[in-house]
Amino acid sequence: MTPAPEPPARRPKARYRRRLRSRIILAFVMLGFGLMLLFAFATNWTRNRVENQLVEDVMNRNIDAFAEQYYAQPGQKPEFSVQQMLGRVVRRERFEELRAEQPDWYSLPDGIHTLNGKNPDGTPFSYKLAVRKTPDEWFFLAYDMTQAGRGEAQFNRAIFGAVVVFTGLSLLVGWWAASRVMSPVSELARRIRRSGRSAQPESLASHFSDDEVGQLAAALDDYAARLTHVVQRDREFNADVSHELRTPLAVIKGAVELLLSRSDVDEKTRSRLQRIQRAEQQCTDLISALLQLSRNERATGRTDVAKLCEQLLDMHRAQIGGKPLQLKLEGERGLVVDAPEAAVAVALGNLIGNAVKYTPAGDVIVRLGPTFVQVIDSGPGLSAEDAAKLFERGYRGTHAGHSQGGGIGLSIVRRLCDLHGWDVRVKPGEETGVIATLTFTQRNTAREVVAG
Numbered sequence: 001m002t003p004a005p006e007p008p009a010r011r012p013k014a015r016y017r018r019r020l021r022s023r024i025i026l027a028f029v030m031l032g033f034g035l036m037l038l039f040a041f042a043t044n045w046t047r048n049r050v051e052n053q054l055v056e057d058v059m060n061r062n063i064d065a066f067a068e069q070y071y072a073q074p075g076q077k078p079e080f081s082v083q084q085m086l087g088r089v090v091r092r093e094r095f096e097e098l099r100a101e102q103p104d105w106y107s108l109p110d111g112i113h114t115l116n117g118k119n120p121d122g123t124p125f126s127y128k129l130a131v132r133k134t135p136d137e138w139f140f141l142a143y144d145m146t147q148a149g150r151g152e153a154q155f156n157r158a159i160f161g162a163v164v165v166f167t168g169l170s171l172l173v174g175w176w177a178a179s180r181v182m183s184p185v186s187e188l189a190r191r192i193r194r195s196g197r198s199a200q201p202e203s204l205a206s207h208f209s210d211d212e213v214g215q216l217a218a219a220l221d222d223y224a225a226r227l228t229h230v231v232q233r234d235r236e237f238n239a240d241v242s243h244e245l246r247t248p249l250a251v252i253k254g255a256v257e258l259l260l261s262r263s264d265v266d267e268k269t270r271s272r273l274q275r276i277q278r279a280e281q282q283c284t285d286l287i288s289a290l291l292q293l294s295r296n297e298r299a300t301g302r303t304d305v306a307k308l309c310e311q312l313l314d315m316h317r318a319q320i321g322g323k324p325l326q327l328k329l330e331g332e333r334g335l336v337v338d339a340p341e342a343a344v345a346v347a348l349g350n351l352i353g354n355a356v357k358y359t360p361a362g363d364v365i366v367r368l369g370p371t372f373v374q375v376i377d378s379g380p381g382l383s384a385e386d387a388a389k390l391f392e393r394g395y396r397g398t399h400a401g402h403s404q405g406g407g408i409g410l411s412i413v414r415r416l417c418d419l420h421g422w423d424v425r426v427k428p429g430e431e432t433g434v435i436a437t438l439t440f441t442q443r444n445t446a447r448e449v450v451a452g
Contacts, residue, residue, distance in 0.1 A: 020185070024178035025171065032170020033163070040159040047155065055143060056112045059130040063087075063141040067132060070139070086142045095138070105129065105140060114145075124149075184213040192220065238294040245287055252280050271318075278315045282349070288342035293415050301340035305348075305373060306333045308341060309366050312349055316356045324361040331368030337440050339420050347416050347424070350409040351375045351436045359433070372439040381428045390426055413438075 066087045090098050099106045104115065108131050116126045126149050130141040188204065195202045204217035256277045259265060265273070292299055306329070313327045320327075337344055348366075355364045355377035362378030382390070393411040410426075417424045423439040 021178040021182045024181060025174040028174025028177065029167060029171050032173075033167045036163040036166045040163055044156065044159060048152070051148065055128060055145075055148075059085075059112055059128060059141055059143050063130040063132055063139055066141055067137075067139050070137070086144075088140045088142075090138045090140070092136050098138070105131075109133075184208055184211075188213055188217055188220075195224075235295065238291055242287055242291045246284070249280055249284055249287075252276065253284075256280065275318065278318070282315075285342035285345045285349070288340065289346040289412070289416060292340070292343060293412070293419060296419065298419055299340045299343070300338065303337045303339055303341040303344045305335040305337055305344065306368055308345055309348065309352075309368065309373065312345065312352050313366060316352060320356060325356065325359060326363045327356070328363060328365045329368070330365055332370065333368065335368060335370070335373075335440075339440075343416050343420060347413045347422070347438060348373060348375075350413050351424075351438060354409065355379070355434065355436070362433075371441075372437055375436040375438075376429065376433065378429075378433045381432055381434055382426075391424075 062085060066089075070089055095106075108129065110131050110133055113129050113131065114126070115129055116124070118124050124146075126145040128143045128145055130139075130143075132139040188208065191202070191204055191207065195204070203221055205214055205221050208214040208217050256273050259273050260270065260277070288299075309329055313329055317327055352364070352366060352375055355375050359377040359379035363376075364378075365374075365376045367374040367376060391410050391414040393408055413424055416422070417438075421441045423441075424437070425439075426434060426436045429435050
């Protein structure tokens with residue numbers, strides 16, 4: 001059985017998406033760019049519409065004047081005040097010639113039309129053509145739009161340049177605004193980081209004005225005060241419990257030692273007294289380990305792991321009763337851990353205790369290595385679901401059945417490992433059973449020469 005798998009690492013978002021400053025700047029840039037783009041579109045559309053309307057009005061007036069001049073003086077060519085205009089009159093007898101010369105003009109109905117194309121030399125042309133058709137004459141008035149097209153292209157370039165310039169200005173304004181807006185938030189974050197280095201957090205609200213950031217600082221001050229009170233109360237409770245429990249345990253220990261020292265105690269009573277003595281030692285070690293966890297303090301000490309394993313195995317041998325189970329100790333001697341014996345005893349005691357508890361028959365082998373201890377049993381093993389949740393507090397696997405226990409033993413082992421920098425892993429055996437491995441880091445292990 002393997003320990004609960006680590007959840008998949010969340011893919012870090014891009015830095016600009018995680019920072020509020022970047023979001024403000026991006027909002028300003030997008031707002032400026034969007035408004036300028038909308039303004040450019042509206043301006044260009046309005047310009048084209050107004051220009052087309054003006055040109056069409058001029059052409060409508062001039063084609064009517066062109067027809068009036070023609071009827072007033074049929075032999076003279078009409079004149080225009082606008083140089084881009086070209087007029088033509090086609091009489092009835094030349095309608096078919098117009099079809100051959102300019103079929104596009106021939107098919108156009110009355111009105112104003114826009115014609116585009118390319119000259120024989122490849123240069124583009126564009127003009128508007130006003131058409132008035134009567135039964136005897138057809139009047140055409142062309143207005144050259146080439147110059148207007150060049151003007152429109154220049155106007156579009158100017159509009160595009162304005163969009164780029166004002167978008168850049170939006171970037172600068174957004175940068176400035178984000179710096180002003182985020183300055184107190186950044187200052188609050190810096191003060192929170194500094195206050196976390198001391199046991200008593202400093203006041204934050206006094207450094208900020210009475211605005212949203214000041215209200216946030218006041219809320220953080222209130223939360224820090226309540227949290228400090230809870231932690232202080234928890235520490236006092238742990239210290240009181242530890243002191244009050246150690247006193248009766250010391251009384252029990254002294255009374256048991258006194259009774260065991262008497263020569264008139266029969267073997268049955270002596271066995272029971274020794275069981276009480278082992279239970280007292282377990283309680284003492286557990287209280288010491290839990291007190292370390294509650295204070296999050298790594299105590300010092302030196303523990304002979306092989307000697308401790310022998311004691312734990314002896315203790316469990318006395319408790320297995322008639323179960324056909326062999327407890328063995330194998331491997332190298334001399335591993336010494338720089339940690340209190342109580343912490344190591346609780347960690348190894350839980351691993352050995354679980355192996356003994358859930359192995360109905362066979363062997364439980366404690367194998368010592370250079371920097372690790374393995375607890376190998378021949379029990380039924382664990383399921384994949386148990387393997388994924390094994391170290392969760394309160395979890396009792398499907399193999400537990402109706403056995404007693406609150407399912408917090410391995411959770412305590414995991415917390416002790418986190419506190420002391422150890423590593424614990426549990427995996428299924430090659431064929432049956434479970435292999436639990438407790439590895440000590442190099443910095444808190446040492447090798448001692450064992451006299452032969």
